[in-house]
Amino acid sequence: MDQLLDILEELxxxxxxENSEDLxxxxxxxxxxxxxxxSEIEDEFDISIxxxxxxxxxxxxxxxxxxxxERLEEE
Amino acid sequence: xxxxxxxxxxxxLIVALLIGxxxxxxxxxxxxxxxxxxxxxxxxxxxxxxxxxxALGDSLVYSSLSPMLIYEKHGYTIYDASTxxxxxxxxxxxxxxxxxxxxxxxxxxxxxxxxxxxxxEDDIQNRIGVNIPILRYHNRWKNLTLQDFSTQYQLxxxxxxxxxxxxxxxxxxxxxKKPKAKLQPYxxxxxxxxxxxxxxxxxxxxxxxxxxxxxxSLERHNQLEKFFKEIGYDFxxxxxxxLNIDWNMDSRDGGDHLNYNGAxxxxxxxGKYLAxxxxxxxxxxxxxxxxxxxxxxxxxxxxxxxEMKTDAAPNIDKKEQDDDQKQENQDLISNEGQ
Amino acid sequence: MSYFSPFYLVMVPLLMAIYQLASxxxxxxxxxxxxxxxIWFASNKLIIYILLATLGIHYFGMWLxxxxxxxxxxxKDVERSERKLIKASFKKKEWHVLIFAIVLFVIVLFAFxxxxxxVSILNDIFALTSAPxxxxxxxxxAPIGIxxxxxxxxxxxxxxxxxxxxxxRNLFKLxxxxxxxxxxxxxxxxxxxxxxxxxxxxxxxxxxxxxFGIQRMGWGLFKKYVIADRLNIPVTLIFTNxxxxxxxxxxxxxxxxxxxxYCEFSGTMDVVIGTAQIFNITLPENFRxxxxxxxxxxxxxxxxxxxGAFFRDYIYYPMSLxxxxxxxxxxxxxxxxxxxxPLVTGAIALFVVWFCNGLWHGAGWTYLFYGMYHFFFIxxxxxxxxxxxxxxxxxxxxxxxxxxxxxxxxxxxxxxxVGEMFFRAPTVSQGFAMLSKTLRDFTFSGKELLKLGxxxxxxxxLIILFAISMLKEKKINVRETIAAxxxxxxxxxxxxxxxxxxxxxxxxxxxxxxAPIYADF
Numbered sequence: 032m033d034q035l036l037d038i039l040e041e042l043x044x045x046x047x048x049e050n051s052e053d054l055x056x057x058x059x060x061x062x063x064x065x066x067x068x069x070s071e072i073e074d075e076f077d078i079s080i081x082x083x084x085x086x087x088x089x090x091x092x093x094x095x096x097x098x099x100x101e102r103l104e105e106e
Numbered sequence: 107x108x109x110x111x112x113x114x115x116x117x118x119l120i121v122a123l124l125i126g127x128x129x130x131x132x133x134x135x136x137x138x139x140x141x142x143x144x145x146x147x148x149x150x151x152x153x154x155x156x157x158x159x160x161a162l163g164d165s166l167v168y169s170s171l172s173p174m175l176i177y178e179k180h181g182y183t184i185y186d187a188s189t190x191x192x193x194x195x196x197x198x199x200x201x202x203x204x205x206x207x208x209x210x211x212x213x214x215x216x217x218x219x220x221x222x223x224x225x226x227e228d229d230i231q232n233r234i235g236v237n238i239p240i241l242r243y244h245n246r247w248k249n250l251t252l253q254d255f256s257t258q259y260q261l262x263x264x265x266x267x268x269x270x271x272x273x274x275x276x277x278x279x280x281x282x283k284k285p286k287a288k289l290q291p292y293x294x295x296x297x298x299x300x301x302x303x304x305x306x307x308x309x310x311x312x313x314x315x316x317x318x319x320x321x322x323s324l325e326r327h328n329q330l331e332k333f334f335k336e337i338g339y340d341f342x343x344x345x346x347x348x349l350n351i352d353w354n355m356d357s358r359d360g361g362d363h364l365n366y367n368g369a370x371x372x373x374x375x376x377g378k379y380l381a382x383x384x385x386x387x388x389x390x391x392x393x394x395x396x397x398x399x400x401x402x403x404x405x406x407x408x409x410x411x412x413e414m415k416t417d418a419a420p421n422i423d424k425k426e427q428d429d430d431q432k433q434e435n436q437d438l439i440s441n442e443g444q
Numbered sequence: 445m446s447y448f449s450p451f452y453l454v455m456v457p458l459l460m461a462i463y464q465l466a467s468x469x470x471x472x473x474x475x476x477x478x479x480x481x482x483i484w485f486a487s488n489k490l491i492i493y494i495l496l497a498t499l500g501i502h503y504f505g506m507w508l509x510x511x512x513x514x515x516x517x518x519x520k521d522v523e524r525s526e527r528k529l530i531k532a533s534f535k536k537k538e539w540h541v542l543i544f545a546i547v548l549f550v551i552v553l554f555a556f557x558x559x560x561x562x563v564s565i566l567n568d569i570f571a572l573t574s575a576p577x578x579x580x581x582x583x584x585x586a587p588i589g590i591x592x593x594x595x596x597x598x599x600x601x602x603x604x605x606x607x608x609x610x611x612x613r614n615l616f617k618l619x620x621x622x623x624x625x626x627x628x629x630x631x632x633x634x635x636x637x638x639x640x641x642x643x644x645x646x647x648x649x650x651x652x653x654x655x656f657g658i659q660r661m662g663w664g665l666f667k668k669y670v671i672a673d674r675l676n677i678p679v680t681l682i683f684t685n686x687x688x689x690x691x692x693x694x695x696x697x698x699x700x701x702x703x704x705x706y707c708e709f710s711g712t713m714d715v716v717i718g719t720a721q722i723f724n725i726t727l728p729e730n731f732r733x734x735x736x737x738x739x740x741x742x743x744x745x746x747x748x749x750x751x752g753a754f755f756r757d758y759i760y761y762p763m764s765l766x767x768x769x770x771x772x773x774x775x776x777x778x779x780x781x782x783x784x785x786p787l788v789t790g791a792i793a794l795f796v797v798w799f800c801n802g803l804w805h806g807a808g809w810t811y812l813f814y815g816m817y818h819f820f821f822i823x824x825x826x827x828x829x830x831x832x833x834x835x836x837x838x839x840x841x842x843x844x845x846x847x848x849x850x851x852x853x854x855x856x857x858x859x860x861x862v863g864e865m866f867f868r869a870p871t872v873s874q875g876f877a878m879l880s881k882t883l884r885d886f887t888f889s890g891k892e893l894l895k896l897g898x899x900x901x902x903x904x905x906l907i908i909l910f911a912i913s914m915l916k917e918k919k920i921n922v923r924e925t926i927a928a929x930x931x932x933x934x935x936x937x938x939x940x941x942x943x944x945x946x947x948x949x950x951x952x953x954x955x956x957x958x959a960p961i962y963a964d965f
Contacts, residue, residue, distance in 0.1 A: 045843065049864065059744060061741050061826075062741075062761075066789065067785075070770070070777060073770075074621070074777075080765070099679070115935065122939060230451050230454055235952075240946060241952070245950075247947050356776055
């Protein structure tokens with residue numbers, strides 16, 4: 032989780048990732064940033080995020096992103 | 107409870123619209139700034155029951171028939187109840203209104219509107235405009251006066267051209283696409299209403315096609331001839347009669363409408379045609395028709411002025427003519443979209 | 445036929461009555477019949493295309509679904525290693541089906557919308573190379589709404605392929621999903637997950653939804669009749685005779701056109717969403733205070749939202765996450781670092797998105813230019829973002845402060861005005877001519893402004909009402925606030941509003957109504 036937060040902080044320093052619940056719905060992460068985020072997560076955690084999982088619900092908070100990572104790691 | 111609320115809400119709204127409609131309806135017929143066509147609307151200022159013949163229809167009517175020329179020659183009282191691109195619904199509602207003050211013996215109805223596209227959608231739109239005047243005259247908020255808050259109407263302004271419009275431009279005949287000969291079904295349903303209306307007022311309804319090189323075709327002529335024969339009405343096609351129209355000299359727009367030269371020929375023939383076929387009185391000596399005598403004097407003066415000043419002086423009717431032109435252009439667009 | 449025509453406004457209450465009187469089961473049928481009637485009125489025989497499209501997605505959707513079921517059956521009692529192979533082979537089959545269907549839909553759309561444009565390009569090339577060939581082409585009328593429902597078809601099938609939704613086996617439901625009359629002409633582009641479930645509920649009308657729906661429609665009518673239609677004559681004059689006007693007037697023309705476009709389109713959306721709400725159907729929003737956006741990229745999450753979302757979900761992400769582009773991202777990240785690395789792939793996908801976006805709006809150079817214009821600004825925003833953040837920190841500028849936000853909005857509005865000017869201009873070169881004149885000759889002339897076909901009263905109405913509508917835009921929940929007021933005040937507000945629309949509306953003699961702009965795309 033800390034690893035993920037580090038990545039997020041680095042991408043968008045001005046957003047409070049620990050408490051935000053509306054990263055996508057609140058338009059805090061734009062589509063280009065998400066692209067950077069995905070490629071970093073994929074590298075860092077050695078997983079592959081399929082297009083199906085790129086839905087707002089999976090990216091709205093750091094917790095949710097982490098849940099997605101955990102799920103994909105298990106598969 | 108909710109239903110009562112809905113009813114009350116709409117009730118108050120309707121009352122507000124009715125009051126608004128009274129306020130916004132023009133109180134004079136001088137110039138209701140282009141909303142109503144001034145010339146045709148001035149028929150409501152004519153002395154009660156003095157107009158014997160109503161010529162109803164679109165721009166062909168006010169371009170072709172000069173009532174004053176016919177009055178001068180025969181003493182018949184005619185009025186052009188015609189507006190640019192008049193749809194059959196407008197003809198119907200205008201005629202209905204005319205019957206409130208006039209008892210015409212004959213109605214001549216220009217048959218071109220039976221070919222004009224008129225849909226259910228247009229019909230609803232027209233009905234709303236006529237029945238809720240505030241929608242039609244809403245733009246008068248820009249020049250409302252105190253007088254508008256009373257119900258005093260002053261419909262006194264008379265038109266000494268009796269609905270006719272003077273155009274002196276000459277544009278030689280141009281090429282036109284052959285018009286389609288397809289009677290519009292929705293327009294025909296209004297035709298029934300017009301026939302019922304004239305029957306109820308014991309007026310004879312006659313259909314006509316005025317000279318027009320653009321929208322006339324033999325196919326249309328035959329179709330109309332057959333159609334009116336079947337329903338038992340008179341039909342007269344001035345395109346097939348010897349009017350001696352020279353389309354290179356007598357048109358103001360290359361064959362669609364006549365100019366004053368053409369109108370003189372058409373009116374002369376029309377007067378003769380009335381004298382030969384219909385039973386009309388000569389009102390020239392009758393004191394009740396003094397207004398027509400006066401109009402004739404003014405009319406002659408005006409024509410003289412116009413003929414002298416052609417091209418030189420600024421045209422006082424320019425704005426009005428421009429407005430008509432706009433309307434006619436619109437008409438053109440919608441007709442080509444068929 | 446448009447959502448603002450008196451005809452439509454008369455038909456909706458009629459439909460409400462029929463809907464309410466019908467049984468629960470019959471109600472969706474009535475909605476479908478009404479929808480087909482609407483389409484018939486708008487495009488007559490061309491209704492056949494939407495019927496074919498409905499059959500198309502029904503068939504292909506079930507095909508995809510059947511493949512998925514077969515796959516499940518096939519991998520049931522198989523070992524893990526083999527499972528992967530079977531899965532892959534089925535995925536491939538499904539992919540082929542999907543691509544085949546999408547190509548089919550795109551070809552039909554292409555035939556209606558773009559053939560003329562490409563033929564004209566070909567002819568230009570022939571003329572340039574003086575080849576003795578000239579292709580004749582007659583413009584054809586496209587079926588109403590084809591640009592919108594084609595996208596819906598593609599989204600629906602893609603969602604099945606991606607496993608987001610299951611195929612709908614009920615043909616009737618799909619037909620209503622595709623043809624639902626409020627959104628057939630100008631969107632919003634709805635996903636199956638948005639409406640497929642609600643459309644066939646057949647719930648009776650309820651007071652809350654009916655009143656709120658009608659109010660929403662009223663607000664849309666206001667924007668269209670009072671503002672957009674009033675702006676149409678001056679804007680048309682400015683864009684056709686731009687050479688005769690001062691730069692200041694041209695600048696006002698750009699603003700005017702942007703406002704016209706916004707009021708026309710978002711007004712249509714209000715009528716559309718309001719109509720749907722009357723029948724208890726919630727449609728997705730298409731606008732969210734676009735002029736309060738931070739930057740161009742943010743703007744596009746607030747303006748024509750459903751179109752942007754379509755391109756994002758069905759072109760941008762699938763493309764940038766495809767294998768070749770992912771490999772590219774890896775390479776560029778190694779070379780350019782974490783921030784700029786992914787931007788390369790992002791830029792490629794973004795380029796495709798904006799190319800398609802431009803093309804979707806119409807076959808023409810101005811639209812392609814419009815797409816590229818936005819592509820350019822969105823990309824440069826991303827490239828310079830780091831610099832701006834650092835710069836602001838050094839200069840001690842708080843990027844959340846009010847003055848900075850106002851500066852951002854101001855900058856954005858200028859970008860948007862210029863972009864929409866190119867969008868409206870008949871040719872790209874006229875767009876540049878207008879832009880250069882605006883910059884060279886930025887003077888205002890009051891006399892000129894009064895010669896634009898509207899008088900001082902119209903300007904008064906525009907300024908006052910535009911200010912009011914901006915206030916409303918800032919506070920989205922005005923309706924709830926009004927609904928909570930005591931009845932006398934509440935009703936007075938409603939009456940004042942209705943009468944204001946009726947009186948100040950720019951309809952009838954002397955005005956030129958805006959044709960539905962987005963229905964042509």
